[in-house]
Amino acid sequence: MGGGLVMDGPEGRFSIGRRLTTCPTGLHLRSVATEDFEALVAAYRPKVFRFAMASLRDADAAQTVTQDCFLKAFQAWGRFRRECSLDTWLMTIAVNLVRDSVRNRRLQFWKRTSQEAEPAEIVERTLAGCGPTPEAQIILNEQVKAVWAAAAVLPERQRTVFLLRFVEEMELLEIAAATGMKEGTVKAHLFQALRTVRQRVGAIR
Amino acid sequence: MKKHLNEQEVLERVAGQRDAASDEHVRACPECRNEITRLNDALGGFRTTAREWAETVRREVAVRPPVRHRGFGWQGLRLAGVLAVLLVCLGVLLIRHEGPRAVEMSSTADDAVLERVDAAMSRSVPSAMEPLSQLVPTQRKELALKEKVEGAN
Numbered sequence: 001m002g003g004g005l006v007m008d009g010p011e012g013r014f015s016i017g018r019r020l021t022t023c024p025t026g027l028h029l030r031s032v033a034t035e036d037f038e039a040l041v042a043a044y045r046p047k048v049f050r051f052a053m054a055s056l057r058d059a060d061a062a063q064t065v066t067q068d069c070f071l072k073a074f075q076a077w078g079r080f081r082r083e084c085s086l087d088t089w090l091m092t093i094a095v096n097l098v099r100d101s102v103r104n105r106r107l108q109f110w111k112r113t114s115q116e117a118e119p120a121e122i123v124e125r126t127l128a129g130c131g132p133t134p135e136a137q138i139i140l141n142e143q144v145k146a147v148w149a150a151a152a153v154l155p156e157r158q159r160t161v162f163l164l165r166f167v168e169e170m171e172l173l174e175i176a177a178a179t180g181m182k183e184g185t186v187k188a189h190l191f192q193a194l195r196t197v198r199q200r201v202g203a204i205r
Numbered sequence: 206m207k208k209h210l211n212e213q214e215v216l217e218r219v220a221g222q223r224d225a226a227s228d229e230h231v232r233a234c235p236e237c238r239n240e241i242t243r244l245n246d247a248l249g250g251f252r253t254t255a256r257e258w259a260e261t262v263r264r265e266v267a268v269r270p271p272v273r274h275r276g277f278g279w280q281g282l283r284l285a286g287v288l289a290v291l292l293v294c295l296g297v298l299l300i301r302h303e304g305p306r307a308v309e310m311s312s313t314a315d316d317a318v319l320e321r322v323d324a325a326m327s328r329s330v331p332s333a334m335e336p337l338s339q340l341v342p343t344q345r346k347e348l349a350l351k352e353k354v355e356g357a358n
């Protein structure tokens with residue numbers, strides 16, 4: 001490989017760097033430590049995609065956000081000051097892209113309404129055998145579906161904070177760094193989201 | 206024993222913020238313990254299924270044919286069609302008011318819409334490359350600007 005960012009797309013593997021280094025402006029890409037970047041993509045792509053997918057519930061939009069996230073990261077690689085962890089830095093980019101995507105989709109009146117594979121199916125398949133009894137299993141499935149339903153109706157910022165905390169298991173300070181919110185604001189959004197979740201889960205006994 | 210944990214205290218524990226007083230209460234109170242376990246189990250199940258779901262979708266996306274999500278798409282084409290019809294109707298109205306000169310204007314507007322539709326249809330860049338290909342116009346703009354500046358100097 002002649003250097004560059006290698007990503008797996010729907011059409012197979014491709015290289016960003018190889019394409020861009022042929023561009024007239026060059027974008028200073030030759031100075032990028034591409035091996036490091038390839039490792040970064042391999043390590044973090046599932047996480048970025050997962051956050052985008054859980055936020056947008058649209059595979060194409062999530063794929064675009066993931067690609068754009070690494071593209072932006074690649075372009076900004078030289079400016080990464082390591083003041084926060086790589087993880088937080090990437091999630092900051094992803095959070096902004098998801099936010100833009102949500103806003104753009106809101107403006108499009110032909111916005112896709114169809115959702116990708118129904119999470120309910122995944123709940124039953126993935127959690128099979130987790131309950132100690134068949135009854136407990138049914139209740140657990142319903143409670144997890146209730147969390148999914150709650151997450152779907154949360155306002156954008158509450159959902160972002162909720163997903164970063166409970167899917168990505170990020171600490172409150174990391175979430176604050178990734179979202180640009182104060183820690184107190186993160187907490188307020190998180191507790192509001194949890195109240196909604198608790199109400200929905202509480203309705204199932 | 207202290208009265209049951211209030212909602213905020215329950216949520217704080219679920220969010221990972223614990224203190225000695227609530228630890229002690231939860232140890233001694235099956236009711237609060239059950240409530241916290243129930244929420245933790247539901248949230249843990251959500252995490253597990255969200256991860257599994259994203260991984261499943263990611264694998265599906267990797268094997269299915271590319272979707273042009275950033276172009277016009279069929280909905281966009283439909284919109285373009287509606288716009289074209291509206292423009293034709295507008296053109297007809299203008300012909301009645303202004304005669305032959307308006308025909309030219311309306312056909313120019315139609316051509317513009319059709320050009321956009323053609324452009325959307327003939328996009329040959331695979332969707333995975335689209336975010337990258339979008340850099341090119343910016344770079345062209347940068348080049349054009351550079352040439353302009355150099356020309357001015």
Ligand SMILES: [Zn+2]
Nearest residue numbers: 209210234237
């Ligand atoms: Zn209690």
